[in-house]
Amino acid sequence: xxxxxxxxxxLLIACQHSQAAVFRVGKNQPYQTIRQAIAxxxxxxxxxxxxxxxxxxxxxxxxxxxxxxxxxxxxxxENRFEIISVRxxxxxxxxxxxxxxxxxxxxxxxxxxIYGCHRVLILSNILKADFFGIYVQSGVRCRxxxxxxxxxxxxxxxxxxxxxxxxxxxxxxxxxxxxxHRDGIYFEFVTNSVIWRNISSRNIRxxxxxxxxxxxxxxxxxxxxxxxxxxxxxxxxxxMFNNFFEDNWGDGSFGLLLKEISDSYxxxxxFTGNTSGIFMEGxxxxxxxxxxxxxxxxxxxxxASCLDNVIxxxxxxxxxxxxxxxxxxxxxxxxxxxxxxxxxxxxxRDRIGDVPYHPVSLFSMVVEKNxxxxxxxxxLMTSLLDKTEKLMPSLTPENLKDDSPYMKPFKL
Amino acid sequence: MNKIIKYVVTDILRxxxxxxxxxxxxxxxLSVFNLEDNASKGLLSLLNIILxxxxxxxxxxxxxxIYNSAEFIELLVSQPLQRKKIWISLFSGLAxxxxxxxxxxxxxxxxxxxxxxxxxxxxxxxxxxSIIFVSVAMLxxxxxxxxxxxxxxxVLLWLYFSLLFDGLVLFVLFQFQEYPMEKAMLVLSGxxxxxxxxxxxxxxxxxxxxMGYTGxxxxxxxxxxxxxxxxxxxxxxWVVFPxxxxxxxxxxxxx
Numbered sequence: 001x002x003x004x005x006x007x008x009x010x011l012l013i014a015c016q017h018s019q020a021a022v023f024r025v026g027k028n029q030p031y032q033t034i035r036q037a038i039a040x041x042x043x044x045x046x047x048x049x050x051x052x053x054x055x056x057x058x059x060x061x062x063x064x065x066x067x068x069x070x071x072x073x074x075x076x077x078e079n080r081f082e083i084i085s086v087r088x089x090x091x092x093x094x095x096x097x098x099x100x101x102x103x104x105x106x107x108x109x110x111x112x113x114i115y116g117c118h119r120v121l122i123l124s125n126i127l128k129a130d131f132f133g134i135y136v137q138s139g140v141r142c143r144x145x146x147x148x149x150x151x152x153x154x155x156x157x158x159x160x161x162x163x164x165x166x167x168x169x170x171x172x173x174x175x176x177x178x179x180x181h182r183d184g185i186y187f188e189f190v191t192n193s194v195i196w197r198n199i200s201s202r203n204i205r206x207x208x209x210x211x212x213x214x215x216x217x218x219x220x221x222x223x224x225x226x227x228x229x230x231x232x233x234x235x236x237x238x239x240m241f242n243n244f245f246e247d248n249w250g251d252g253s254f255g256l257l258l259k260e261i262s263d264s265y266x267x268x269x270x271f272t273g274n275t276s277g278i279f280m281e282g283x284x285x286x287x288x289x290x291x292x293x294x295x296x297x298x299x300x301x302x303x304a305s306c307l308d309n310v311i312x313x314x315x316x317x318x319x320x321x322x323x324x325x326x327x328x329x330x331x332x333x334x335x336x337x338x339x340x341x342x343x344x345x346x347x348x349r350d351r352i353g354d355v356p357y358h359p360v361s362l363f364s365m366v367v368e369k370n371x372x373x374x375x376x377x378x379x380l381m382t383s384l385l386d387k388t389e390k391l392m393p394s395l396t397p398e399n400l401k402d403d404s405p406y407m408k409p410f411k412l
Numbered sequence: 413m414n415k416i417i418k419y420v421v422t423d424i425l426r427x428x429x430x431x432x433x434x435x436x437x438x439x440x441x442l443s444v445f446n447l448e449d450n451a452s453k454g455l456l457s458l459l460n461i462i463l464x465x466x467x468x469x470x471x472x473x474x475x476x477x478i479y480n481s482a483e484f485i486e487l488l489v490s491q492p493l494q495r496k497k498i499w500i501s502l503f504s505g506l507a508x509x510x511x512x513x514x515x516x517x518x519x520x521x522x523x524x525x526x527x528x529x530x531x532x533x534x535x536x537x538x539x540x541x542s543i544i545f546v547s548v549a550m551l552x553x554x555x556x557x558x559x560x561x562x563x564x565x566x567v568l569l570w571l572y573f574s575l576l577f578d579g580l581v582l583f584v585l586f587q588f589q590e591y592p593m594e595k596a597m598l599v600l601s602g603x604x605x606x607x608x609x610x611x612x613x614x615x616x617x618x619x620x621x622x623m624g625y626t627g628x629x630x631x632x633x634x635x636x637x638x639x640x641x642x643x644x645x646x647x648x649x650w651v652v653f654p655x656x657x658x659x660x661x662x663x664x665x666x667x
Contacts, residue, residue: 051459162660249619278640293667298644318452318453319449320618322543348647366582369589370586370589372597373582373585374592374594374630375577375581375597375601375607375611375630376582376607377614377618378456378459378460378614378618379574379610380460380463380574380575381575381579381580381582382578383460
């Protein structure tokens, strides 16, 4: 009874909200500029903007409002201004097309910038040719959903990040498409947040750049063809589930770079066609399981500075090198993976190979020490060296092995 | 000249060894493509065949053939024919028949099972390597009069190109580890047609790994059309230069 009363009360409040006033902006509407409409609106009112081009320099929102566009009205920053500044909690911005915000090397000018607010919603906007796209500074429980961000920056200095979050908590970044920015999504000091179902492609630097952001999750995103892939650094408690990392090419480019990460999970991701699928440095206690590594240069490069990581139940398929490392110290566990290069046998038919698999080839160690040696790859000389090394390991780390390699690939 | 070529080609195509070579290539390529679960893995296994077996067969077979047709060559020389023409027809005949054997044995299966850029490059490289090693064999055969010695030289040459050269390159690489060696490597690779062919195939096959730093240098050179053309030109030089040298030697040779 008490519960029904509670729900009824909630509904009542919701109804009251929906009765909030609507201020229309447009050519033949009561208000000509968005600025006037915002000034007249009260707390919780809606400002509805009709189709058209609006050159309003900077729009500052200082009270809880819903700013909505009909058929994507264009707000143009004339390459000089920050288009919308949100300085109040509970603001919703929906359905705009934001173009040409200012470019500056002193300030971080963004199309939409949120200054220390709670519960701001940025929904279904189109951002084109902006410096920073959506910039959240000290935001809490904000949601950025269904936006399309497209920039055509040429150099790192001349372009900003797509979705930039700094010192935030409990953010939700859902279903955005970002391309052509410096970093697609940038997280620094952001905690307890989720990045879900975004597509970040062809950005100049990273698809996702992640630093000092503890206990976040990113799930089911696609990171494609970014300058340097995805980089996750100096963080603990990150959950990386079911993402796609594809076609990140170049020496300094990684599907996923894990630097100084601990107590995290990399599960169910697909790494395809990267120069290095995962590059791990100084990382510890990470579970890497149920991932698929296909057609990468190196599936995983794991530096000797990594500790207590568990790599299990992954599929390694047609990679040029399975594992690369830079020393003989091995403090990580490789267990129960499927390696398509495994040549062992299974006599007792328990689907687990009877001899261990050594995923590091001599030649990958040689290339690690001396990159130009790559020119000899797949020559008779190097294949012979690899074969001898397999029989009598001398240079490759002897302990880096999978004791129970699977005979058949996992169905992932 | 055409008559001689025709005679050589029919003579070789009737030869049981070439038939066996064709059958062997065909058997290997078909089984490789049918056993492996995907075509790219099949191509990988074939890569070794093309880079090692094809040059080996070409160089040994050509050397032996030339020694065996010493009497035929003497007969031709006694006719009013230019020595140059006789030698070039011999070369063309050998090259054509071994090319046909390669195309029938490996070329067709590759084009059927993997008709992509990698497959095409592989077939092209196989053809070029066949001709190059016929040309090298001609040179080896004309320089030594003794048959056993000539075949020995051919085997050594094959060993050098497919194994020793790479060992030397690796040695040089580690000796000069502190220096930027990418450009030097590019030049060095031009001195071995097998390496050149392998790199051109690898650029199609293992692009991701080769896109690492040094890979990028290779990609910049060989990946561009002009670089690819340059590499092909170097390979053509590998055909022309030994052949030309052998023609000169043959013209002056006391039979």
